Amino acid sequence: QVQLVESGGGLVQAGGSLRLSCAASGRTFSSYAMGWFRQAPGKEREFVAAINWIGDTDYADSVKGRFTISRDNAKNTVYLQMNSLKPEDAAVYYCAVGNGRYSGRTIYDYGYWGQGTQVTVSS
Numbered sequence: 153q154v155q156l157v158e159s160g161g162g163l164v165q166a167g168g169s170l171r172l173s174c175a176a177s178g179r180t181f182s183s184y185a186m187g188w189f190r191q192a193p194g195k196e197r198e199f200v201a202a203i204n205w206i207g208d209t210d211y212a213d214s215v216k217g218r219f220t221i222s223r224d225n226a227k228n229t230v231y232l233q234m235n236s237l238k239p240e241d242a243a244v245y246y247c248a249v250g251n252g253r254y255s256g257r258t259i260y261d262y263g264y265w266g267q268g269t270q271v272t273v274s275s
Contacts, residue, residue, distance in 0.1 A: 154178035161269030172232040174247030182225035185250030190243035202255030239275045244268040
C-alpha cells in the first residue's frame with residue numbers, strides 16, 4: 153500500500169523558513185516525478201513545485217527563487233525548502249507522486265497524495 157507522510161509544517165514569521173519532508177513507502181519512487189501542491193482555505197489546490205525522475209525541477213512563479221524542491225531516492229523522500237515565507241504562502245501543503253517520470257502542474261498528473269501539513273505564516 154502506497155503511503156506518503158508529510159512533516160515539517162508549522163507556524164513561522166514572515167521572512168522565515170521551513171523545510172517540509174515527504175516520506176514515501178509502499179513502493180520505490182525513484183522512477184517517478186514528485187510534486188508539492190498547496191491549498192489555502194476557500195481556494196483550489198495549486199501547484200507549487202515538482203521534480204522529475206532525473207532531478208529536473210519546476211516551480212510556480214509565485215515561489216520561484218524562494219522555494220527549492222529536492223529528493224533523496226535512497227530515503228524515498230522529497231523535500232521542500234521554503235525561504236522568505238510570506239503570509240500568502242500559508243496553506244496546507246501536500247506532496248504527491250507523479251503518474252510517470254516527468255512532472256506536471258495539474259493534480260491529474262499525480263496519482264498518490266499525502267494527508268498534508270499545515271504551514272502558517274504570521275505577518
